[in-house]
Amino acid sequence: MKIDWDRRTCARKGHATYAPDDPRLRIRLHAQTALGDVWRCLRCGDFVLGEPRGSGPAADAPLVPRGKVLRDLFVLRFLAVERAVRGVFIVLVAAAVWKFSNSQDAVRRLFDEYLDVFRPVFRHFHYDLDHSPVVGSVQKAFGYKHSTLLLVAALLLAYALVEIIEAVGLWYAKRWAEYLTVVATAAFLPLEIYELTEHISWLKITTLVLNILAVLYIALTKRLFGLRGGRRKFDEERHSASLMEVEESAGVTV
């Protein structure tokens, strides 16, 4: 399925028309019809009836992301949202761990009371709660030291912060955020793979696959670490994708 990101964006945001001062360029972007003046959209290339959105020197024309650049922007925003959701979720977990660390004894008493209530019920169904792995791991958590729990909460919070910083940076397509995402995500891949050797779940597999794809996608399309020509090539590509620049170079050769 081929999605026309240019037309979709124009449908949502309206066309990006611009009237450059330079008459040689103006003539290429402008036409007169029986219905009135039409201006060429810098994003989708359609001629649009009505006044241009902006005007001035060609150099001040907005750099309208289009084509591949625009598609990359959509993918980055999807990753940004995914990271923001994960970040907020981890903050909640960190808060829960922190709360638990402060009321460990109270929660343990409550848990033991519930255990006493439910023990005969479960025994009726031939299930021994005292040897249940779930109850076992909860009781193990009660044994953790206050300082250990605080450390866990702090580490979770730090991780969540990185995710949220990534999310904000990716949303605005910042190059530092792309580097941060690739480095931080790649750093956690060995841990995610190790986790899978312990216990396999669909959520873990999906997260792992998504993270590997994200690392490859960002590193390759954004030409990070000098890949595929690096920064210079990336800027060149972005500029050549701008219709205004295409028109400009065409105008010079005429």
Ligand SMILES: [Zn+2]
């Ligand atoms: Zn348009």
